Amino acid sequence: MPEGSTPALSPQGVPYAELSHYINADGQHIFSRYWKPSGSPRALMFIVHGAGEHCCRYDDLAQILTALNFLVFSHDHVGHGQSEGERMTIHDFHIFVRDNIQHLDLMKKQYPDLPIFMCGHSMGGAIAILTVDERPDDFSGLILISPLVLPSPQSATSFKVFAAKLLNYVLPNLSLGSIDPSFVSRNKKEIEAYTTDPLVYHGGMKVSFGVQLLNATSRVEKALPLFKVPVLLFHGTLDKLCDIRGSHVMIDTIQSEEKTLKVYEGAFHALHKELPEVTSSVFQEIESWLQQKLGGTGSSNMV
Numbered sequence: 001m002p003e004g005s006t007p008a009l010s011p012q013g014v015p016y017a018e019l020s021h022y023i024n025a026d027g028q029h030i031f032s033r034y035w036k037p038s039g040s041p042r043a044l045m046f047i048v049h050g051a052g053e054h055c056c057r058y059d060d061l062a063q064i065l066t067a068l069n070f071l072v073f074s075h076d077h078v079g080h081g082q083s084e085g086e087r088m089t090i091h092d093f094h095i096f097v098r099d100n101i102q103h104l105d106l107m108k109k110q111y112p113d114l115p116i117f118m119c120g121h122s123m124g125g126a127i128a129i130l131t132v133d134e135r136p137d138d139f140s141g142l143i144l145i146s147p148l149v150l151p152s153p154q155s156a157t158s159f160k161v162f163a164a165k166l167l168n169y170v171l172p173n174l175s176l177g178s179i180d181p182s183f184v185s186r187n188k189k190e191i192e193a194y195t196t197d198p199l200v201y202h203g204g205m206k207v208s209f210g211v212q213l214l215n216a217t218s219r220v221e222k223a224l225p226l227f228k229v230p231v232l233l234f235h236g237t238l239d240k241l242c243d244i245r246g247s248h249v250m251i252d253t254i255q256s257e258e259k260t261l262k263v264y265e266g267a268f269h270a271l272h273k274e275l276p277e278v279t280s281s282v283f284q285e286i287e288s289w290l291q292q293k294l295g296g297t298g299s300s301n302m303v
């Protein structure tokens, strides 16, 4: 460390020298996470988290994938978790996509011969769709868990949408209210975990952030008619945070030859953190879809 300079610290006060990270195009430290299989990896999975949360919430899914000999990687979006940046503040949604592509290119350099899949949840689903839209030849498949394709009228009420568009010019930092934890899942343990997680942002969503989410849904809508990558989609019928109609629009609009939508009756938003019977079904569907895509078992516990 050069004389007199102070080490860069994460929002939690941890030196980035002690954390895996990369530095984005704006010079911000982006906390990154890697889950490596015991054997040599047969494919890469890029997990993309949603608004206000962070990539370490995907440890359960990552464990399932490393057991299939996937090398799983992810990062905390700028303004989220252990990455730098004002909490849940972005002046252009494309920054999330740009940082995704930077991480993708870093991993492609390290593992040039492995197929790459992406899995996005909620806002992370919109980021994933727009990332694949920019780099369609880089991906063998896309998994989406309750993606943000259309805003939900319950969380993005027409008043909030109208207010966000109008107020963005005069009061961009005004709060639209925080994400209701009881909308995230029906699983009380998962609601508790979300509510008590210090790396989750529990503050109000800024008007300016809401406008960027709306911009994202417009960009996603434009991308869908040309989308050709294989897609596995999951959505709960009682999702109050991202409208299930968005997943129906997506599955009907994309040109992918292989496209599947699994609907979970009565389920809420975070299907990977829902009631055990839902989450185990989602993980099994992901496992079999990936095995089918890669042709064969490849599981480390094959007997």
Ligand SMILES: O=C1N[C@]2(CO1)C[C@H](C(=O)N1CCC(COc3ccc(F)cc3Cl)CC1)C2
Pocket (backbone or CB within 6 Å): 049, 050, 051, 052, 053, 121, 122, 123, 124, 148, 150, 151, 152, 155, 156, 160, 161, 164, 176, 179, 184, 194, 205, 210, 211, 213, 214, 217, 241, 242, 269, 270, 273
């Ligand atoms: O496990 C998880 N899932 C999480 C949290 O923890 C849910 C969260 C996530 O990404 N979204 C849920 C909220 C939704 C709000 O949307 C809007 C609000 C105002 C507005 F003006 C326009 C829009 Cl579109 C965006 C997507 C990630």
